[in-house]
Amino acid sequence: MADPIIRCERVTRTFGNRTALDNVTLTVEPGRCFGFLGPNGAGKTTLIRCLLGLARPTSGNIVVRGFDISREPAAALARVGAIVEEPRFYGYLSGRQNLELWAAYVGDDAISRVPALLSRVGLDARAGDKVSAYSLGMRQRLGVARALLSDPEVLVLDEPTNGLDPDGVAEFRVLIRSLVEQDGRAVFISSHLLDEIEKVCDDLAIVNQGRVITSGTLADLIAAGGRELRVECDDAARAEALLRALPTVTAVTVSADGTLSVQLAPDSIETRAGVNRKLIEAGLAVSRLEPREDSLEERYLALVHEAGQA
């Protein structure tokens, strides 16, 4: 596996008595979209500000592209693009003039990338308009174009779809996936929007009250949750008694229409087939056996709730 493009090790940030980040450890791999999911005030923006060198962690290390952000910020940020909180521009300049200005700060041949970037984010037709006349969605897209000026290996986006209309959200999602799949860039997105994370991210960490409560691939995270089977057969009462006796079954409920909801232990790999075999061996006619995994929303709510109780 390639070296992580972002590595946070036991990052803590306090503001007076308040701990905004508490021993946060996570890694972002190249060519992956990483979601940093948490409720408002969980510490998402604080971590982003720390990993971009805009704020200093109270303790812990952040390594970006192999460089410690505290000791070698210029090297670490040389190929990092970002939108923090919201994309800010000079409203009295046009979109193109804004990008040309930032291209001067970036240096190298960034200026030569401006037309292509405007085209990529779909702003070439409005590039001559003043940014003060842009909608939020247009400013977000211009923000992505600015973040791409340095041809970054990793993009860091803080709540990038906040305030966008549904069309804008969909367009933004396509843009992000193209950055990951076509360009091979890593994208780090913080958000409190489950739907957004679920649709664009490969990996994620869930943060609550400054602590990472879980992290991993999206698929693993969902699979680690409780699993359920919906079963319909010709004798619900017998089936219920039979299934309750199975060690891999944690709970069984029967609805008014006779459908059984069977809660399976998360670590069992053959439970679905086992349940089916058991029912058939008992002479029951199984007409439906439908697996149902937790949604990200259910997993998120369960984990945040557990963390809150702990």
Added chain:
Amino acid sequence: MIAVARADLRRMLARRGLILASVLVPVAIVLVLAAVLMFLHVRNAVDHPTVGGSSFFSFVSLLGIIWVVFGTVIGAIFGAEDVANGTLRYILLTGFSRLRLFLTRIPVLAIVAIGVALPAFVLLLIGALILPHAGEPSVTASEVGRLLLSLVLNVGIYALIAYGIGVAIRSTGGAIAVALGLNLIGISLFNLITLAVPGVKPWLLDSALTRVSDGGDTSIAIAIVVLIVWPAVFLAIGLVRALRTEA
């Protein structure tokens, strides 16, 4: 750094309202002055024989306060805008350091603040040369040089002080208010110290500006030191804040 300075200069000049007002208000004052004097001259050339010449050019001192006001506003905006606007963090994310940013903008600010004053200065000079001034001494090259030096020093220094204040205060409106208050009233109030301690007079900014552009019997070396130290103090305050501020 030159590419950044050039880009920042273009950005400042794109603030059309501010730049046009800074250029046109002094120009309008010169034109109104010329029109009023010409009217008086045409109406009664005996009582008003002179319109141009050295006396017309001396209106530079009248415009001085206007130029200082605009230089102060431009300096304060230039210093405070990026933090107030939220654009500073995006500049820093390019890897361009706070120190380089702070230093790059000093010559850009001087060019803009002095540049916006020049059209009115040139117009005043043209008026002094072409308007009737029978019997009045014409404008000399040394006088032009002296007043130009005065313009450059006054506008440049007050703009730099405002820039330091702007960076330190980080709010555009607040920076403008504080810088105008300091530059127009505060620094003059320092002159009251001379009533109690006459010996400090050479160390005051106003005295040093007058000494360098108009001459005098105090030390020119002290005056030059004062002209460096006064803006340097405010720039240092701004720089300390710039280096410590979380964007």
